[in-house]
Amino acid sequence: GAVVSQHPSWVICKSGTSVKIECRSLDFQATTMFWYRQFPKQSLMLMATSNEGSKATYEQGVEKDKFLINHASLTLSTLTVTSAHPEDSSFYICSAPLGTGDRKTQYFGPGTRLLVL
């Protein structure tokens, strides 16, 4: 079946540095990918919609200059957390849809756990 990968799975960084997280659809193309954030013991919150060939669409309250999204190709989207701070520590999950209409299914990546010291 369809697979979405994320890299890295774990990252620890110092406050003030930037971290790039990759999301890849391994055996299908995705013109759209989604980035979610999950705090411990909480639900997933949609951060932004990544659009291949155009700007990402950010949800209300998400700083687009803080969380840079680039959809470089039909199989790759990247999320860069710029000037990371401890409050950015979280579990970041991407997803990519496959299919159309009723058959559309979201395939989720395994997540990237970010810890900012």
Place this chain on the structure above:
Amino acid sequence: GDSVTQMEGPVTLSEEAFLTINCTYTATGYPSLFWYVQYPGEGLQLLLKATKADDKGSNKGFEATYRKETTSFHLEKGSVQVSDSAVYFCALSDSNAGKSTFGDGTTLTVKP
């Protein structure tokens, strides 16, 4: 906007007990409904889904029926196992936009 309300947890059951996790939703249009499972330290896995009213999704002994009249998608399993211990998320997806809205998650612990 769209929203999903899940039964609050945590839920603790003995092995072979019957499980129900309630889920109701609010949405415009006709969303698809999903249950996802997240094991400790892992990402989301699709458990089952239903794309239209009265559809029943089922997988690994779990099942849920898309009830449009009550806007519900309750998850059930007749006999839980210790290995079912995880966090369960109810979600809906706008088939056009594709993005998903999640419930808060329900933590299930099954004791031997």
